[in-house]
Amino acid sequence: MNTIKxxxxxxxxxxILAGIVVALALIPEAIAxxxxxxxxxxxxxxxxxxxxxxxxxxxxxxxxxxxxxxxMALLMIPLIAQYGxxxxxxxxxxxxxxxxxxxxxxxxxxxxFIPRSVMVGFVNALAILIFEAQIPHLFGQGWLVxxxxxxxxxxxxxxxxxxxxxxxxxxxxxxxxxxxxxxGLNVFTVxxxxxxxxxxxxxxxxxxxxxxxxxxxxxxxxxxxxxxxILESLLTATIVDDMTDxxxxxxxxxxxxxxxxxxxxxxxxxxxxxxxxxxxxxVKSGGRGRLSSLVSGIVLILLILLLGNIVVQIPMAALAGxxxxxxxxxxxWNSLRTLLIVPAxxxxxxxxxxxxxxxxxDLSKGVFAGILLSAIFFVSKISKISIKSELDTNKKxxxxxxxxxxxxxxxxxPIAEFDFKEELNxxxxxxxxxxxxxxxxxxxxxxxxxxxxxxxxxxxxxGLNEASTLLVDKLRHKLSSH
Amino acid sequence: MFNKILLASDGSEYAIRATxxxxxxxxxxxxxxxxxxxxxGDSKGDVLQNWNTLGxxxxxxxxxxPSVEKLEAARIKYEVKYLHGEPGxxxxxxxxxNDFDLVVVGSRGRNRLQELVLGSVSHKVAxxxxxxxxxxx
Numbered sequence: 001m002n003t004i005k006x007x008x009x010x011x012x013x014x015x016i017l018a019g020i021v022v023a024l025a026l027i028p029e030a031i032a033x034x035x036x037x038x039x040x041x042x043x044x045x046x047x048x049x050x051x052x053x054x055x056x057x058x059x060x061x062x063x064x065x066x067x068x069x070x071x072m073a074l075l076m077i078p079l080i081a082q083y084g085x086x087x088x089x090x091x092x093x094x095x096x097x098x099x100x101x102x103x104x105x106x107x108x109x110x111x112x113f114i115p116r117s118v119m120v121g122f123v124n125a126l127a128i129l130i131f132e133a134q135i136p137h138l139f140g141q142g143w144l145v146x147x148x149x150x151x152x153x154x155x156x157x158x159x160x161x162x163x164x165x166x167x168x169x170x171x172x173x174x175x176x177x178x179x180x181x182x183x184g185l186n187v188f189t190v191x192x193x194x195x196x197x198x199x200x201x202x203x204x205x206x207x208x209x210x211x212x213x214x215x216x217x218x219x220x221x222x223x224x225x226x227x228x229x230i231l232e233s234l235l236t237a238t239i240v241d242d243m244t245d246x247x248x249x250x251x252x253x254x255x256x257x258x259x260x261x262x263x264x265x266x267x268x269x270x271x272x273x274x275x276x277x278x279x280x281x282x283v284k285s286g287g288r289g290r291l292s293s294l295v296s297g298i299v300l301i302l303l304i305l306l307l308g309n310i311v312v313q314i315p316m317a318a319l320a321g322x323x324x325x326x327x328x329x330x331x332x333w334n335s336l337r338t339l340l341i342v343p344a345x346x347x348x349x350x351x352x353x354x355x356x357x358x359x360x361x362d363l364s365k366g367v368f369a370g371i372l373l374s375a376i377f378f379v380s381k382i383s384k385i386s387i388k389s390e391l392d393t394n395k396k397x398x399x400x401x402x403x404x405x406x407x408x409x410x411x412x413x414p415i416a417e418f419d420f421k422e423e424l425n426x427x428x429x430x431x432x433x434x435x436x437x438x439x440x441x442x443x444x445x446x447x448x449x450x451x452x453x454x455x456x457x458x459x460x461x462x463g464l465n466e467a468s469t470l471l472v473d474k475l476r477h478k479l480s481s482h
Numbered sequence: 483m484f485n486k487i488l489l490a491s492d493g494s495e496y497a498i499r500a501t502x503x504x505x506x507x508x509x510x511x512x513x514x515x516x517x518x519x520x521x522x523g524d525s526k527g528d529v530l531q532n533w534n535t536l537g538x539x540x541x542x543x544x545x546x547x548p549s550v551e552k553l554e555a556a557r558i559k560y561e562v563k564y565l566h567g568e569p570g571x572x573x574x575x576x577x578x579x580n581d582f583d584l585v586v587v588g589s590r591g592r593n594r595l596q597e598l599v600l601g602s603v604s605h606k607v608a609x610x611x612x613x614x615x616x617x618x619x
Contacts, residue, residue: 120530123530235529239525239526242522242538332527334527
């Protein structure tokens with residue numbers, strides 16, 4: 001999969017078939033994610049079409065599927081509710097610009113600073129939010145709606161035992177929609193949620209004033225969309241890398257996601273990113289190349305244009321059923337099993353990430369909370385230093401062996417371990433197993449030395465490693481000058 | 483007579499017994515190469531647990547290491563191959579596409595619950611592989 005030709009035409013048959021399967025599975029999700037965000041179904045469908053097609057050309061990971069996603073839709077809810085669609089489109093374009101910057105500045109490598117437990121918390125929180133968004137569509141509307149959603153789920157999980165060729169979500173949607181259409185059941189449908197014009201998307205500049213106020217409104221949303229979009233896309237790319245035993249260009253993928261979002265914003269689509277579930281379906285159905293993403297986008301829009309009048313008949317209960325399945329498969333169930341096995345701090349970080357997201361409804365805030373907490377845990381873990389000492393009674397000389405990382409967080413407590421009042425001729429501070437990192441550590445060292453010297457004890461410092469010595473020399477000079 | 487043996491391994495006790503039997507068969511013929519195959523079913527879970535593909539691969543190496551150690555000790559030629567997907571179909575596909583002479587597989591694996599719902603891997607392999615299959619109890 002190295003040359004461009006191979007990435008496009010190395011697997012034509014598999015890519016076309018998988019692309020069709022993905023398109024069929026994309027339709028219910030794109031509609032449901034639009035409804036989560038609070039926009040017309042067409043906004044999500046346009047987004048999935050445009051993003052899939054654009055990413056086929058500019059993405060960094062062949063065989064990955066991108067489109068409108070739940071993670072992004074959840075971030076848009078307040079923007080749509082307060083300011084409306086035009087501001088969402090503007091935010092989508094700004095998201096694209098920020099993502100291109102992310103790619104150009106090659107920031108993908110900094111993703112390693114996001115701990116594993118934060119990633120697990122991210123997907124779990126995403127699953128919970130998707131489920132939560134379905135509650136109004138599921139409950140409080142009588143048993144009929146719950147029954148339809150239950151039947152949808154049953155078909156989704158049981159149909160694969162009959163055939164795996166057709167996506168079971170589509171089969172469920174078709175059966176349930178057919179049932180409600182023929183029996184004339186009066187339930188909420190996609191048509192009740194918004195218009196579904198049977199037209200291709202057209203180029204439009206979002207109708208917002210080009211002012212500082214607009215930027216102030218959309219920037220926080222665009223930033224959150226950028227972070228979440230890149231995070232999910234790079235996670236998905238890594239999963240596809242692993243499934244196919246091939247590599248991918250993460251910075252190119254970030255750039256590609258940006259370009260796709262700019263284009264979708266100008267054509268009336270909402271911001272999107274890579275989709276874990278759809279990419280897994282694509283690879284499992286035999287999709288490997290760029291063609292699979294292109295085919296999925298084109299087939300999706302053709303189906304919508306041809307079958308739009310049937311799509312509006314899809315009951316909301318059936319879509320809610322599909323979303324419950326998406327939420328179940330998004331959740332990392334393994335993390336519950338290992339919750340008590342992994343270090344407690346990791347579990348706490350995961351849970352805090354989840355709780356922050358569920359409370360704020362903002363995935364990016366959860367990620368920041370998780371990273372911050374992990375950093376604090378890490379600092380407190382490595383700030384444990386040990387001090388042992390040995391007394392040479394003949395020479396009245398005590399040697400302190402200091403072991404660990406000396407920095408701002410680790411130097412306040414150990415001072416208490418030194419006995420400055422002891423009757424001694426000489427004190428040796430042995431730093432062989434220590435590293436001095438910052439000015440707080442140097443200042444603390446100074447303090448210890450002066451305290452001993454005030455007491456009339458000579459101090460000798462030994463075993464400082466080269467980096468520590470350099471820092472001490474540089475800082476002692478500066479610190480003593482003020 | 484068996485030049486190319488596929489040994490399915492997931493690090494379970496059954497897989498270790500299967501390794502021992504595969505070594506006995508391989509000793510009859512100096513030409514034999516044993517291909518140790520491990521099927522990674524859950525790429526998403528593995529990547530999430532390890533953040534990157536390298537970490538995920540390390541975990542898989544650990545899973546086949548009991549088999550590999552036994553093969554090293556017995557001085558049998560071997561190769562290790564990691565497949566992706568559902569264990570049963572993935573092993574069958576690999577066996578049939580690469581002209582293996584024999585597939586050796588444990589009668590049970592790691593996941594009892596999955597076996598109950600989906601049927602056992604060894605059963606699927608015995609039914610669908612085109613070559614000889616040895617199921618180790």
